[in-house]
Amino acid sequence: MELDLSPKLPKKVYGGDGGSYFAWCPEELPMLRDGNIGASKLALEKFGFALPRYSDSSKVAYVLQGAGTAGIVLPEKEEKVIAIKKGDSIALPFGVVTWWFNNEDTELVILFLGETHKGHKAGQFTDFYLTGSNGIFTGFSTEFVGRAWDLDETTVKKLVGSQTGNGIVKVDASLKMPSPKIGDREGIVLNCLEAPLDVDIKNGGRVVVLNTKNLPLVGEVGFGADLVRIDGHSMCSPGFSCDSALQVTYIVGGSGRVQIVGADGKRVLETRVKAGALFIVPRFFVVSKIADSDGLSWFSIVTTPDPIFTHLAGKTSVWKALSPEVLQAAFKVGPEVEKAFRSKRTSDAIFFPPSN
DSSP states (O other), X not given: OOOOOOOBOOEEEEEETTEEEEEOOTTTOHHHHHHTEEEEEEEEOTTEEEEEEEESSOEEEEEEEOEEEEEEEOTTSOOEEEEEETTEEEEEOTTOEEEEEOOSSSOXXXXXXXXXXXXXXXTBOOEEESSSTTSGGGGSOHHHHHHHHTOOHHHHHHHHHSOOOBSEEEOOTTOXXXXXXXXXXXXXXXXXXXXXXSEEETTTEEEEEEOTTTOTTHHHHTSEEEEEEEOTTOEEEEEEETTSOOEEEEEEEEEEEEEEEOGGGOEEEEEEEETTXXXXXXXXXXXXXXXXXXXXXXXXXXXXXXXXXXXXXXXXOHHHHSOHHHHHHHHTOOHHHHHHHHHSOOXXXXXXXXXX
């Protein structure tokens, strides 16, 4: 059976006046289930409020658009109320309770990528809501709720039955939500558009890698992430993850072309991509991208905390490490062709600007 690696768009799961929740389905993107990967997107309108919840999976959140407020409660810790904006990345380990709120005119859109190997459903996040029509309170009897929180029956019924919304609601404009605290962002949020660059190639591309140094909670999440931006007509060197990791890629902006090559030298994907699409590169498969004139940017997670990549072009390419005689025998070419092949791409770059 051939792998279907073609990029996919998410489907709406639920929503209303306050916003919508979207998810990528394992039925349409089987690699999600096979790789135990979850992917979803939250879109909040003005005054949209994503009710408090926790998940069965660790995740990384990335703010694609807009600005707003997030509440984060780590196990047995106090609530952190943080201002979030485009480019922010937030590591969300197991057991974290979160809520999200948009008080701006612009729609707030947040991407979630994570692992589901400990989840209830392979390839899908399962959220557990603290309130709302499908909140945990609705499952307990009034007796249990009353005894747990020492409340009378009338109060319990108001507490459980007043919020009829499901997952996302629109709050009244007069309701004052908690104000963000500047210090609460430290160690929890990294803005990938403002952070120091890990790779910066003139007219080629730029990379910001999320790690335990710039975002400590990444260590608890258990996988790495990065934001890559390449300039118009530039190329990202062909490469693969040599530590059996999957690469889950969401196209943040721009457009371009992608090719993936698998076993037996077979090209398993050749397609165009644009903002909003998600695709997965299987273990050890080689991937390369070329941007259109408007450039190309993507946010990815790699299913290992400290991923190791092998690039097949550039100064650090494995080809440069092999002896000339091995290359001549492997390609069945003479010294002149081998020398020409080896002499190209002598810089450390993994992004290649268009040739003049």
